[in-house]
Amino acid sequence: MQKRISQREIARLANVRQETVSAVLNPNSRGNTRVSAESRERILRIAAEHNYRPNLQARILRGDSGSNLIGVLINARISQFFYDLLLPLEVELRKRHRRMIIGQLGNDAAEAESVLQNFIDYNLDGVIVLHHDISDGRRLFNHYLPLLPETVFLEVPPGVSGAAAVSIDFANGVREAVAHLAAGGRRRIALCMNDLRFLSMQMRLEGYRRGLEEAGRPFDESLIFIREPRPDYTFAELISDAVDLLAVRGKADAVIAGNDEWALALLREMNRRGLPVPGKVALVGYGNILNICRSTTPELTSIHHGMEELAAKLAAALEKPGTRFPPVLSHLVVRQSSI
Amino acid sequence: MQKRISQREIARLANVRQETVSAVLNPNSRGNTRVSAESRERILRIAAEHNYRPNLQARILRGDSGSNLIGVLINARISQFFYDLLLPLEVELRKRHRRMIIGQLGNDAAEAESVLQNFIDYNLDGVIVLHHDISDGRRLFNHYLPLLPETVFLEVPPGVSGAAAVSIDFANGVREAVAHLAAGGRRRIALCMNDLRFLSMQMRLEGYRRGLEEAGRPFDESLIFIREPRPDYTFAELISDAVDLLAVRGKADAVIAGNDEWALALLREMNRRGLPVPGKVALVGYGNILNICRSTTPELTSIHHGMEELAAKLAAALEKPGTRFPPVLSHLVVRQSSI
Numbered sequence: 001m002q003k004r005i006s007q008r009e010i011a012r013l014a015n016v017r018q019e020t021v022s023a024v025l026n027p028n029s030r031g032n033t034r035v036s037a038e039s040r041e042r043i044l045r046i047a048a049e050h051n052y053r054p055n056l057q058a059r060i061l062r063g064d065s066g067s068n069l070i071g072v073l074i075n076a077r078i079s080q081f082f083y084d085l086l087l088p089l090e091v092e093l094r095k096r097h098r099r100m101i102i103g104q105l106g107n108d109a110a111e112a113e114s115v116l117q118n119f120i121d122y123n124l125d126g127v128i129v130l131h132h133d134i135s136d137g138r139r140l141f142n143h144y145l146p147l148l149p150e151t152v153f154l155e156v157p158p159g160v161s162g163a164a165a166v167s168i169d170f171a172n173g174v175r176e177a178v179a180h181l182a183a184g185g186r187r188r189i190a191l192c193m194n195d196l197r198f199l200s201m202q203m204r205l206e207g208y209r210r211g212l213e214e215a216g217r218p219f220d221e222s223l224i225f226i227r228e229p230r231p232d233y234t235f236a237e238l239i240s241d242a243v244d245l246l247a248v249r250g251k252a253d254a255v256i257a258g259n260d261e262w263a264l265a266l267l268r269e270m271n272r273r274g275l276p277v278p279g280k281v282a283l284v285g286y287g288n289i290l291n292i293c294r295s296t297t298p299e300l301t302s303i304h305h306g307m308e309e310l311a312a313k314l315a316a317a318l319e320k321p322g323t324r325f326p327p328v329l330s331h332l333v334v335r336q337s338s339i
Numbered sequence: 340m341q342k343r344i345s346q347r348e349i350a351r352l353a354n355v356r357q358e359t360v361s362a363v364l365n366p367n368s369r370g371n372t373r374v375s376a377e378s379r380e381r382i383l384r385i386a387a388e389h390n391y392r393p394n395l396q397a398r399i400l401r402g403d404s405g406s407n408l409i410g411v412l413i414n415a416r417i418s419q420f421f422y423d424l425l426l427p428l429e430v431e432l433r434k435r436h437r438r439m440i441i442g443q444l445g446n447d448a449a450e451a452e453s454v455l456q457n458f459i460d461y462n463l464d465g466v467i468v469l470h471h472d473i474s475d476g477r478r479l480f481n482h483y484l485p486l487l488p489e490t491v492f493l494e495v496p497p498g499v500s501g502a503a504a505v506s507i508d509f510a511n512g513v514r515e516a517v518a519h520l521a522a523g524g525r526r527r528i529a530l531c532m533n534d535l536r537f538l539s540m541q542m543r544l545e546g547y548r549r550g551l552e553e554a555g556r557p558f559d560e561s562l563i564f565i566r567e568p569r570p571d572y573t574f575a576e577l578i579s580d581a582v583d584l585l586a587v588r589g590k591a592d593a594v595i596a597g598n599d600e601w602a603l604a605l606l607r608e609m610n611r612r613g614l615p616v617p618g619k620v621a622l623v624g625y626g627n628i629l630n631i632c633r634s635t636t637p638e639l640t641s642i643h644h645g646m647e648e649l650a651a652k653l654a655a656a657l658e659k660p661g662t663r664f665p666p667v668l669s670h671l672v673v674r675q676s677s678i
Binding site: 051069086099122147297 | 440457610631
């Protein structure tokens, strides 16, 4: 790696004083140095020839520049969602001349703490928290928020205050799904998803209720299946029970699944039991993971988050602290499995 | 955001001179200041109480510390591959107390240049180039390599020299696929992929030849289909022609596709034409994109890159410039579509 040319060396080559070089090359220079047009041209030419770049660390120390670095906290081990959001977010930050540093969290508080400390060291210009479901997260974020620069959460965790947030309306897409299924003549529309610990799941249920209401259909407890796989209750057992309770005994002619992976498993189990999709039962996923939705036969109807819109709002929220953005609406994407 | 406490303020609170604080808190302090145990304890206690962190920018300027930042160049718009590699790579860098900055390239040289300039500004400790298929890439990388810190390429682009590289043996997985298909009694094994501009495709063809040779089968030109979709020749037309030429006229009983997306399209087209997979034709993809391979019926046999191994080698190569690692072998992952 070549050594970078300094302003002192440029001064020597241009045969001028270092103050003169500083006046030309530092955009926020506060000195009163007067520079002739000829010297200015010579300094700029030498700087260009030697690929001079202002020393960013020195400018940050002087307070002349932010770092333009934005830290982003994710946990890619648990969901494709982070993958799908990360790169649109990078595009949005780049538009604003900002660059992304990734901090990957598990659910371990000590690991998270070291990432946050590290973020403080880098003099970041902002932090975007996409993942915060970590043990002791409430204490941790309340402790670190005052030490961090402008911070934006994707959904503020319960008990944490003082940060900007962008949120997703998970309900709207489910409401649209119920409307679509009812319009297609489906009479017994079921909901199948994991537990209600998370707001995102509570909102799906709310969207389901709203959709039924708008379609003038009754809410029927026997068409709701909410369970979590456990060490002693496998995912395969859960899916088998879901098909049993909803499609066989409950006579559901449509199922909305909590996510695309569940929808895929339901599709397979229904095929195995001779319940063709969409002939006998219509099926809707959630997440619109294209690699899944376009690989199944029939292709899977699903619900989309609008990653580009979400990314744009997160990036904008960093620059407009205190602004309340309306939530990003989820929407139905119709494919073969529901028609 | 709270203002960070400085060494000067700690000195005031501890009632000692600033040199004393510096001697205690700067690990590489070069002074001769002697500090009493009592003062040292008091300084450390005050620093901890006020969440003191050494100023990383100042340490980088003094040459006491690297930035511990590694720039990673990707282009996620063109392939799931980058997604799948990015997060294992982050894990490997983190093990080495390094953090990742993402630079996303299109194929536009001016955009790439601004990312590289920006990487220079951040005083990175290293650069990992995962994507380099950009227009004018040869000129660009030859110009910037001397200005960048230690740089590692995933496959060095033709005409670029002076950088470390980690490579993938794309041939091995294809060779294994041919052996597996031949052992399963398939007699006419075809290869279907896009053009030979890229080394990765040339190596697939080489692996195919090697596999046939090892299985004692002849190489038959009529079982090779190498084309590229163009504006006037759609992907659907290409796939239809491939099934026509290979499976119908060529009587292939097995097809190895250049990637999983192609395998998915071939599967659909063969289903449409009443050529059941694997009953009539066995099918193998490349890339092992789990969301695709596990969503199809039958599940798709594919070829795996070993992302964790690749990530570990890329991270290690940064620390051992000049080391030649053996290439990361690709391997076959057998599922239902080939048995």
